[in-house]
Amino acid sequence: MRGKDVRLDKVMIRFGDATAVQPLDLTIEAGEFFSILGPSGCGKTTILRAISGFIEPTEGRVLIGGEDMVGKGPNQRPTALIFQNLALFPLMSVAENVAFGLEARGVSRADRLKRAQELLDLVALGGYGDKKPSDLSGGQRQRVAIARALAVEPSVLLLDEPLSALDLKLRQHMRTELRAIQRRVGITFIYITHDQGEALAMSDRVAVMSRGRLEQVATADQLYAEPATPFVATFVGEQNVLRGKLMRTIDGIATVETAVGRVEGRLRAEIGAGAEALVMVRPERIALGGNAGNSVPAKLVARHLEGPSINLDCEAAGQHFMVTMPNGPAVRDLPEDLVLSFGRDDALVFAEGALANG
């Protein structure tokens, strides 16, 4: 099996009056584990269906391995889709399920069952061929769905939130497993999810979508450390958001007048003095005491113990602050009055815009 690259060329998708996907360009490299991350209704599933061929883009082209896919149905594309509810055929045995794609291609019964057995071995379900899907556990069904999709030797495997029905432990286990399978077969994986943990843990690159638009395409580390928009900043991980007015910018360091006083941070937008601005600081980048550039006196409202870490709920001039600290002796007996400090590099300044959690 060889992976192929997928290119969306000015793809726009409209249903009636509603535009599900705004015109966008996106290139997914061959053999890459690529995730599309976004809240429900952001258009990510629509994009997946356009790649798999269930819907045609209203405008633009989908190219797979450089070949234009226009007019090709789902059964003619080198893609295989794993559905959110897996959509295994309940009346067929596990082996028949896996062999179905080969059956459709006219492979003889003996050959296709042999191939199904190999694939079931690949997903560690060698002895389950004669069982019905309903006899298997959630994780096993998941692996059957993967084997069934791999049986048709796709160049691109599309996964539509296939882990969302599993419980937390199994989900974490399946993440590692999916990644391992992708490495083994070497084809392109395009993974749709609203769960940032899944996207960040598995992917080579992640695209964040919101309201039919691509917000940012980057590696997981870049997304977390260098978000391009307020939406990405707040959707991926937690943020403390301060609203204010931009005073001035010197060498990329912006000074913003906020309710808690003047705050300095790196400017991430093309805005000039006087504009409405958002300052974002991650809870784990805030320290207690010290003088790392910005310091805000605040009152401790509540402590939430998470186990290895602790969340401090603080307030300063009506502004709410969340501080995450490693759990230890230093945070056992905290006074009510604290000084929160964070460096200029830890604060990002954006233009006023849409946030992820409203």
Place this chain on the structure above:
Amino acid sequence: MASLARAYGKLLAALICAITVAWVLVLIVVPIGAMLEQSLWWRESGGDITLSIDRLYNEIAVIELDANTATDPAKRAAIESTLEQKRTEIATLEAQETNPPKMYGLANFTRMSSLHLYIFVRTIFYALLVTLLAFIVCYPIAYAVALASGPRKTVILTVALIVPYAINELLRVYAWLMILDYRGVINGLLAWAGFIDLDAREWIPFLENPSAVFLAMIYTYVLFMVFPMVNTLETLDRNQIEAARDLGASTWRIHRRVIIPHAKPGIAVGCIMTFMLSAGSYSVPVIMTRGQGGDWFSQLVYRQFYESNNWNMGSAYAVSLLVVCTAFILIMMRLFGVGLRDIAK
């Protein structure tokens, strides 16, 4: 009973049980039992008795002539006693003639004439054919209704299917009669287009063909085939269809391997209903053929009851039909691998 009492209280549980028992008794056990009983006996009302009575009357007339001419008192007394004997014989025979003795046995079933047996077999065959044709017609309709995407489409299709069924069955059959009659809509159109001349009796005799009955029957029973199928098809996860397509399956293979296996219980129920209704249909063949086409078995049953006035024979015919229909149900269930449980769903 115990669990019912726990759930609803003793009084309500007793009521529920009583209603169920009454239902089974009044609507199932008693009528079918009565019919079975009727079919198992007959009265020997053969011509022999009538013939012997006639003969006896003749003999009496002759003897009475003798008695009038006889002069010897001894001889006259002997003749009188013979007359008396003959008269009592007539009385017993006449009693037998008006109320012949019941005879129990299976003769009602074995006595079916070869013509009636032929009609019986042909009716079963026709009913099977109607079922098959109705399935072919209804499967695409059921599929379209069940998988219609917008609620509007579903509403339109449901209305289009249900509204015709708000009209009386007889009217619907008569409508087909008007369409297919000698001077009906189709022949009228053909004449108007100049293909045939109605005055020269060049019409196409649709009604003399069993297919006219088939057509009306399929139309009459479409709903019974469509709705069970719609019900099962609606429960099909559409992702399965898309998954099959995505894996490269052709439309035909998707239907054969994914959709039809899923719809099996609905197909079985639809086929059973359509078969039972068409095998036992009376009005459709009567109206559509008007005696021009062959009889259906239901017409024979009717005639046994109300024209031959032989309820025993009629019951035997009806029971035969019932047995064959029950066998059909069991075969269908076996063939489709569905149990009563699946059908009840």
